[in-house]
Amino acid sequence: MGFCISSELYSRMSLCFPSSFNCITNGSLSCCVSKHTKGKKNPSPVKLPVDSNVSFLSNKSSKDRNFNGPVTSQGSGIGILGGVSLDSTLNFAKKLVNFKLDEGENGLPFVLCSDPILSKELLSLERGSFPIVNPAKPTSTRVDRSSVVENLRCKRSFLEKSGVSCIVMPCHVLNSWYGEIAEGCSVPVLNMGVCVANELKEAKLRPLEAGSPLRIGVLATNIDMVTSFYQENLENEGFEVILPDKATMEHAVIPAVEALKRKDTEGAQNLFRIALQVLLVRAVNRVILASDEFRGVLPLDDPLWQKCIDPIDVLARSTAMYSQSAGRSK
Known part of the structure; x- marks a missing residue:
């Protein structure tokens, strides 16, 4: 069972939002869009129930719902496809809610689709593909990967029919399947890895070692599904990607995640700092945090945190810029 929620309803919910972020101009924004979806038109809009008292929030699957009005009437509407972490998805939505429009109005219109069972x-799948996380306890649940992808494509179809101008996936695992999910979509699907690579390119960083290429570290708890996705997109832009070695994963990264689960914040911070230092001593300019567990581990004013990049933040900025551009072109 899943649920869908519109930005109008979300803004009325009693949630504590973080401070708003400022949008950064990025001239290469269009490069964040898939070659499978770029330049295609929106399909026919999905329609809402006639009864205005019907809530946008529902535990019915999208295929069981009947609509007779557009979910979003604005050309800048955003479709959000939730992934592994609902907390990460809602964190992304909060950023859109807090975004300051040029006209002085707060927030961007969006439709969010999330399924706790999925x-x-x-x-x-994420844990099962990375046995080092828990080698003694392999996953007992056998999940059909193809059925999961098909489920995601159905939810993507629901979002593209809802009248949105683009679709985003604030989830590292979903973006590792970007091609399969986005293929054939009638609206642009922003690629989080491409957005990160573009923002790093626009930052015009300089190599820390003379004569060396720009080095970017990637820190994730999942090598098979996530790291390769960021590595491919970064290398396409000429960056050299540096990954933590096996010893760092076993003695710093994974223990840091386990410490967080035990609510041992100090222990997690110390181990996380070690993992970051291992990458930074190899002359990397920035470290991409490709795992939801790492968000908020260190204080925002921590010098090491200043060297990190949260792809969810980058995707939010790119989404806001694309949405505004789409709205102005209507």
């Missing part, structure tokens, strides 16, 4: 299946 999230559990995705989590099983």
Whole structure:
């Protein structure tokens, strides 16, 4: 069972939002869009129930719902496809809610689609593909990867029919399947890895070692599904990607995640700092945090945190810029 929620309803919910972020101009924004979806038109809009008292929030699957009005009437509407972590998805939505429009109005219109059962299946796949996380306890749940992808494509189809101008996936695992999910979509699907690579390119960083290429570190708890996705997109832009070695994963990264689960914040911070230092001593300019567990481990004013990049933040900025551009072109 899943749920869908519109930005109008979300803005009325009693949530504590973080401070708003500022949008950064990025001239290469269009490069964040898939070659499978770029330049295509929106399909016919999905329609809402006639009864205005019907809530946007529902535990019915999208295929069981009947619509007779557009979910979003604005050309800058955003479709959000939730993934492994609902917390990460809502964190992304908060950023859109807090975004300051040029006209002085707060927030961007969006439609969010999330499925807790699917999230559990995705989590099983993520952990199962990376045995070092828990080698003694392999995943007991056998998940059909093809059925998961097909489920995601159905939810993507629901979002593209809802009248949105683009679709985003604030989830590292979903973006590792970007091609399969986005293929054939009638609206642009922003690629989080491409957005990160573009923002790093626009930053015009300089190599820390003379004569060396720009080095970017990638820190993730999942090598098979996530790291390769960022590595491919970064290398396409000429960056050299540096990954933590096996010893760092076993003695710093994974223990840091386990410490977080035990609510041992100090222990997690110390181990996380070690993992970051291992990458930084190899002359990397920035470290991409490609795992939801790492968000908020260190204080924002920590010098090491200043060397890190949260792809969810980058995707939010790119999404806001694309949405505004789409709205102005209507």
